[in-house]
Amino acid sequence: MEMKKVTITVIGVGLIGGSIALSMRRDPNIRVVGYDVRQEPLDKALTLGVIHAGTTDLQTAVREANVIFLAAPVEQIVATLRLLQDMELQPDVIVTDVGSTKSGIVRQAVEVIPPHVTFIGGHPMAGSHKSGVEAASDRLLENAYYVLTPAPGTAAEKVERLTELLSLTRAKVVQMDADSHDQVVGAVSHFPHVLASALVNLVAGYDEENAWHARLAAGGFRDITRIASSNPRMWRDVLLQNREHIVKIAKDWAKALEDVVELVEEGDPDGIERFFQTARDFRDGLPERKTGALPPLNDLYIDIPDHPGEIGRITTLLGAKQINITNLQIRETREDIYGALRITFHSQEEMEKGEELLRFFDYNVYRRT
Numbered sequence: 001m002e003m004k005k006v007t008i009t010v011i012g013v014g015l016i017g018g019s020i021a022l023s024m025r026r027d028p029n030i031r032v033v034g035y036d037v038r039q040e041p042l043d044k045a046l047t048l049g050v051i052h053a054g055t056t057d058l059q060t061a062v063r064e065a066n067v068i069f070l071a072a073p074v075e076q077i078v079a080t081l082r083l084l085q086d087m088e089l090q091p092d093v094i095v096t097d098v099g100s101t102k103s104g105i106v107r108q109a110v111e112v113i114p115p116h117v118t119f120i121g122g123h124p125m126a127g128s129h130k131s132g133v134e135a136a137s138d139r140l141l142e143n144a145y146y147v148l149t150p151a152p153g154t155a156a157e158k159v160e161r162l163t164e165l166l167s168l169t170r171a172k173v174v175q176m177d178a179d180s181h182d183q184v185v186g187a188v189s190h191f192p193h194v195l196a197s198a199l200v201n202l203v204a205g206y207d208e209e210n211a212w213h214a215r216l217a218a219g220g221f222r223d224i225t226r227i228a229s230s231n232p233r234m235w236r237d238v239l240l241q242n243r244e245h246i247v248k249i250a251k252d253w254a255k256a257l258e259d260v261v262e263l264v265e266e267g268d269p270d271g272i273e274r275f276f277q278t279a280r281d282f283r284d285g286l287p288e289r290k291t292g293a294l295p296p297l298n299d300l301y302i303d304i305p306d307h308p309g310e311i312g313r314i315t316t317l318l319g320a321k322q323i324n325i326t327n328l329q330i331r332e333t334r335e336d337i338y339g340a341l342r343i344t345f346h347s348q349e350e351m352e353k354g355e356e357l358l359r360f361f362d363y364n365v366y367r368r369t
């Protein structure tokens with residue numbers, strides 16, 4: 001007997017919507033329908049095999065859906081929830097979202113979602129500074145935390161059903177209330193984006209006076225400001241949705257900065273060292289990347305002697321052992337401590353094999369932690 005197909009609709013077929021769609025397609029009994037306000041991402045998603053069907057008509061997209069993932073920018077998720085209240089939906093449908101903020105979205109859902117529809121807030125804690133469906137991957141959420149924020153009274157079997165479905169993403173599903181989510185994620189994700197961009201803007205101002213700022217921008221500056229290359233629109237919406245927590249965290253931050261500046265003004269060596277030591281202890285104690293606090297990376301950095309043929313030798317060594325690589329980059333700068341060649345491996349396991357092999361052949365190999 002043929003199994004009944006499950007229809008999953010993804011609203012907003014971008015980086016995260018596309019990645020969810022690709023993960024859902026691992027199950028052959030799932031049919032993925034994409035909806036977007038623009039035709040272009042739908043065409044790309046169809047060409048890339050991300051969705052089975054696409055439409056710019058919301059009612060058509062949601063009519064048959066058993067589960068709906070809202071994966072547009074957060075302000076648009078709120079707007080879409082309002083539109084859904086007038087739509088014809090399956091009686092047992094689960095509506096969930098992937099927005100980076102939760103309280104405002106959950107509040108809106110409670111207000112507008114009809115009683116026969118179950119809404120469960122969600123947020124996969126992995127992503128990228130890239131956007132658009134072309135950057136989507138069925139592995140993006142692998143090993144990452146995926147926070148669900150069911151409102152009190154949500155039917156446990158619906159939460160279980162969604163959790164089971166999300167196992168296709170290979171993320172680790174956890175539950176918390178929406179406000180705790182917004183405080184924690186405000187501190188570890190939203191506010192760092194503010195800080196990174198504020199630092200870049202500060203240095204950009206200095207650079208207008210003295211162009212050596214951009215030229216000397218070394219590993220440390222690049223590392224701490226990577227996320228300043230994220231999508232400005234998306235982060236605008238996130239800040240607007242998590243206003244209260246962001247303002248509170250920013251005030252705490254200003255106080256923390258004042259304290260360090262005071263130590264510097266006083267010329268207090270012990271205090272300054274303690275400041276760096278405390279930060280280092282916490283940073284070094286963060287859970288490993290593969291447990292999902294940060295997105296998984298299978299990169300190795302290798303020092304390469306500056307003579308022709310060296311890169312060819314490395315790829316030949318790896319190829320001979322059937323170790324698959326997905327990317328190779330020669331880095332322009334050597335101000336940082338890591339090697340000049342970056343190799344991205346297909347999997348963690350292949351990275352470990354590659355590391356062992358290259359060390360055997362006396363290359364200096366580093367992992368970035």
Ligand SMILES: NC(=O)C1=CN([C@@H]2O[C@H](COP(=O)(O)OP(=O)(O)OC[C@H]3O[C@@H](n4cnc5c(N)ncnc54)[C@H](O)[C@@H]3O)[C@@H](O)[C@H]2O)C=CC1
Binds near residue numbers: 011037079130133
């Ligand atoms: N980028 C990231 O690293 C992460 C993003 N998120 C959340 O995921 C959501 C989507 O972000 P990305 O995939 O990065 O953005 P994206 O820009 O890659 O994709 C968003 C898609 O939504 C579409 N869209 C815009 N307004 C819409 C509407 N009203 N209805 C339907 N579709 C609409 C856009 O055309 C675009 O295709 C956001 O809510 C974001 O907060 C969550 C975790 C990580």
Ligand SMILES: O=C(O)C(=O)Cc1ccc(O)cc1
Binds near residue numbers: 126189
């Ligand atoms: O690229 C990074 O470091 C990120 O910060 C990824 C990210 C972006 C948005 C989220 O809501 C969750 C994770």
